[in-house]
Each structure stands twice: as structure tokens, then as C-alpha cells.
Amino acid sequence: MSSQDRPPASSRQDEYRILPEGDLREYLARLPAIAEHLGGAPEVWSISEVGDGNLNLVFIVKGAEGGVAVKQALPYVRLVGESWPLPLSRSHYEYLALTHQARLAPGLVPSVLHHNEALALVVMELIEPHIIMRKGLIAGALYPSFVGDIATFLARTLFFSSDLAIPAAQKKEGIAAFAGNHALCKITEDLVFTDPYRVAEQNRWTQPWLDATAAAFREDLDLHAAISRLKLKFLNAPEALIHGDLHTGSIMVTEGSTVVIDPEFAFYGPMGFDLGAVIGNLLMSYLASAGHEGSPGERRLFEVWVLETIENVWTEFAHEFLELWRTEAHGDAYPPTLFPGEAGVKRLEAERRAYMARLFQDTVGFSAAKIIRRILGLAHNIDFELIEDPKRRAISEARSLRLARAMMVDAASFRGIGAVTKAAQEVRDWQPDFG
Structure with missing residues (x-):
């Protein structure tokens, strides 16, 4: 025309x-x-x-x-x-x-x-002078305000859309408002929870070095059971309105400011998925860092900061979320009339701690799922892709996959965020045998 x-x-x-x-x-x-x-x-x-x-x-x-x-x-x-x-x-x-x-x-x-x-x-x-966080991390930049900002974003958006904060009718209306976003959910269901563990036309990985690992993941029934449990939770746990794609490419930063963008995957799902996305992407940044070194050890300060950031994201999120629960709990879950007196207050606090422990286990598993899909699935991270030497890239990716498998299959053994960063440190210098 x-x-x-x-x-x-x-x-x-x-x-x-x-x-x-x-x-x-x-x-x-x-x-x-x-x-x-x-x-x-x-x-x-x-x-x-x-x-x-x-x-x-x-x-x-x-x-x-x-x-x-x-x-x-x-x-x-x-x-x-x-x-x-x-x-x-x-x-x-x-x-x-x-x-x-x-x-x-x-x-x-x-x-x-x-x-x-x-x-x-x-x-x-227009968010300026911010840059995409992933690009800054690849360059080795540090972001002092990130922890506080992302912890607040996660705590407030998750808590205030949950049954802890709002009446059941309001929550159900929210679920209904986002229920039509199932096409975006389907992308996640396939690309995160299914395709990396089977033969899929659009899968790719750094060949030939990761061929054996990719094949092993396709035959690993313990891994398949673990990812299937996570997929089931993604499908049937509308705990809160989640961002749905909260990786370091969906966060813009300066040293003093953080802005979260691109929530088109949003729907009511498991809180641990958003938390896991943030932590999983930070773990990938940490384990990709060696591939961006010009000389051995030059990025150690950055890597120490990333590990501290991972720990502090969970710790500060948990602190803020619990404080909101103690002070802003107007939802239909855990009605206060069931927990009267001093004994009731203590019992409810113990229940809060148990809730956070379960949420942490979900976070560990979803972190692992996000790592695996970015290495063996369709859409990859430039954290790895910009490592020019493919074998060097494969080493960083193999370390990440080794960590992710442990986190997914044996999530219960990671009893605190320090256990996650300790495992990342241990795998950081592991040398894969590509045969």
C-alpha cells in the first residue's frame, strides 16, 4: 500500500x-x-x-x-x-x-x-544514565545500592500481592486479571522447565565441549524429577504477582539507583521464581567472571562483591518481607485470632520462619533452573556469550552447570544462602575434563 x-x-x-x-x-x-x-x-x-x-x-x-x-x-x-x-x-x-x-x-x-x-x-x-545491569557486571562494575533496592522491590511487590497482605477476594481478582498471560507462561514452561532436559530443535550449547554434559542432563532422571517438581509449582502456585523474568538484563542500574523493567511475563506464580532469577543470574555473573579476565585474579575484588551481593539480596529480602508480615498482614492467611497471647505470638513467629525456609528452598531450585536454561536452552546470557574463546566459555558454563545440578537435585542440603555462595566458590576453580 x-x-x-x-x-x-x-x-x-x-x-x-x-x-x-x-x-x-x-x-x-x-x-x-x-x-x-x-x-x-x-x-x-x-x-x-x-x-x-x-x-x-x-x-x-x-x-x-x-x-x-x-x-x-x-x-x-x-x-x-x-x-x-x-x-x-x-x-x-x-x-x-x-x-x-x-x-x-x-x-x-x-x-x-x-x-x-x-x-x-x-x-x-527514559531511564538515564542507567545501563543494563548485565553489561555492567560483565565489565566488572560494582553497584552499592543494588542490594537494598532489589530487596525492597522483591519484598514489597511479592508481599503486597500475596494472601498475607490482601483479602482472598482481592487476590483472586488479581489472579484473574493476569490469567490471560498464559502464552508468556508457556514460553517459560517450555524453555526453562522442559526443553533443556530433552532433545529440542532450538536448544544449543557450546560445542563440542558441553556435548557430553548436555547428553547427561537429558538422561538424568534425578534431575528430571527435580525440574518437574519445580515446573509443577510454577504451574499451580499463584502465591503472588511475580515479575516472571527478573534477570540482570531486566534491571537498569547506576551506582546509586536501580530500576526494574520489562515485566511482560508477569502473572501470579511462586515467589521463589523471581528470587531465584535474581540469584541465579548473579551466580552466572560470578562464574562467568574468570572468562573475562585479562590476567589471572584481576577480577577477584569483583567476584567477592558478587558473592556478598548474593548473600545480602536474600538476607535483606527476608528481613524486609518478615517485617512487612509482622506489621502489614491484612490478608486472610494466618488470621491473628488463631494466635492469641504471648504463646500465639511465638508460635506465629516460628511459622513465619518455617515459611521463609520453604521459600528459600524454592529459591535455590529456581536459581538452578534459570542457570541451566541459559546454557543448554534457546536464549543464552552474554555473561557467557561474550567470552570469545569457546573453550574458556565452556569451562565457565560447565562450572555453572555443576553447581546448578547440585542446587536442584539436592536443594535441601543448602540450608542457608551462605551454603550457596560456598558451593559457588568451590566450583569456581574446578577444572572440567572435556575428554
Whole structure:
């Protein structure tokens, strides 16, 4: 269709189309609040497509006065192409999640400036001068405020969407609001919990060094049972509204600020999945670090910081979550009338501790699942991929897989976060035998 055959843009507001740069400029110019925020003439706005993820288009738009980020969902998986269609409704769920998270954890997610459900498009504040955390970690950067920020984000978004904090009717309404996001859940169900443990067309790994490990994982029935238990929990435990994809590529940072982005996988699921995603990605950063060394030992300070960060993320999250439970428990779970008097207070506190112990075990298992999928499945992490020497990369990946298997199959033996970091340290200098 030529430009003269197209209907006027104003009549096409509710018709999905992929917006190229020219159409996006025109669209934003017709939004008074956005145009004022950007400032200057629309024809001189700079627009650059910066999406390096697997699913969407992401544009940075800058004018004389300010900038915005624009995210538009594609009707297919960008990483694969049109052969893998995907519903545009994921943009709607991302919008719902962002607005929900902004209420619970203000300042830790980008503000939504505009949403067009028909175009599957969200305009957000431009987060600057932040960078994607994964890129900073690869460079060996340290982020002092990260622990406190991510612990607060996790504690508040998980607690305040759980039965501990809100009435059952409100919780069920929340579950219903996100129940339609099953296509994104299906991606996780396949790519995280199933495909790495079987022959799947889109699996890949660093060959030939990891061929034997990949084959062993496909035959490991103890591992298959463990991942199946985790998958069952993912399928049937709507504990809270989770981000659903909370890796270090979905977190933007400076030394003094943290912002969580991209919650399009959000749904009501197990809390440990979000916690495990954060901790699993930090473990991968730690074990990939040796592959980025120019000389032996030059990144030891960074690696010590990552291990401390892993420990502190869990410790501070647990502390904040428990404090919220003690002070903000207005849900239908654990009604206080069942725990009267001093004895009741003590018994309820013991129950809280037991709850956190179970949540920690879930976190350990889900951490392992996230590690394995990023090495043997479809979508890999640049933590490993940017290690240029493939054998050196395979060594880091083999160490990560060795740790992940232990964490998944024998999660109960990891009784505290210190046991996880100790195991990571022990595997850090293990030398795999590639035959």
C-alpha cells in the first residue's frame, strides 16, 4: 500500500501496525503530553531502535527538553521470527504490572506515560544514565545500592500481592486479571522447565565441549524429577504477582539507583521464581567472571562483591518481607485470632520462619533452573556469550552447570544462602575434563 492509499493516521489509532521510525514520530507528535515532554519540533527528535531482547521493538526518543522509551510488542518472537507467533496482549499485562509495581515500589520501576492497547505500545520515562545491569557486571562494575533496592522491590511487590497482605477476594481478582498471560507462561514452561532436559530443535550449547554434559542432563532422571517438581509449582502456585523474568538484563542500574523493567511475563506464580532469577543470574555473573579476565585474579575484588551481593539480596529480602508480615498482614492467611497471647505470638513467629525456609528452598531450585536454561536452552546470557574463546566459555558454563545440578537435585542440603555462595566458590576453580 502506497502512502497515498493509506487512511489518515488519525483514523488508524486503534489498528495494530508495526511503527517504523517515521510513523512513531508522527504518532508521538499527536500526544500533547508526550510532545511537550520531549520539546522542540518533532522533525528534529532523535529516534533510535535499541531493542536487544528476544521479543519486542524498543525505541529511545529524545527531544530538546527530554526523552522517552517506547516499547512495542511484535506479533511474533523477535529472536526466532514469524514462525513463532506470540499474542500482542503481553503488552497489556506489562502495562498492568508496571502500574501495580509503581504503587508498591515507587521509584524502582519506570513511570508509564502513555499506553495504547491496540498498538501493543507503552511509552515510559527514559531511564538515564542507567545501563543494563548485565553489561555492567560483565565489565566488572560494582553497584552499592543494588542490594537494598532489589530487596525492597522483591519484598514489597511479592508481599503486597500475596494472601498475607490482601483479602482472598482481592487476590483472586488479581489472579484473574493476569490469567490471560498464559502464552508468556508457556514460553517459560517450555524453555526453562522442559526443553533443556530433552532433545529440542532450538536448544544449543557450546560445542563440542558441553556435548557430553548436555547428553547427561537429558538422561538424568534425578534431575528430571527435580525440574518437574519445580515446573509443577510454577504451574499451580499463584502465591503472588511475580515479575516472571527478573534477570540482570531486566534491571537498569547506576551506582546509586536501580530500576526494574520489562515485566511482560508477569502473572501470579511462586515467589521463589523471581528470587531465584535474581540469584541465579548473579551466580552466572560470578562464574562467568574468570572468562573475562585479562590476567589471572584481576577480577577477584569483583567476584567477592558478587558473592556478598548474593548473600545480602536474600538476607535483606527476608528481613524486609518478615517485617512487612509482622506489621502489614491484612490478608486472610494466618488470621491473628488463631494466635492469641504471648504463646500465639511465638508460635506465629516460628511459622513465619518455617515459611521463609520453604521459600528459600524454592529459591535455590529456581536459581538452578534459570542457570541451566541459559546454557543448554534457546536464549543464552552474554555473561557467557561474550567470552570469545569457546573453550574458556565452556569451562565457565560447565562450572555453572555443576553447581546448578547440585542446587536442584539436592536443594535441601543448602540450608542457608551462605551454603550457596560456598558451593559457588568451590566450583569456581574446578577444572572440567572435556575428554
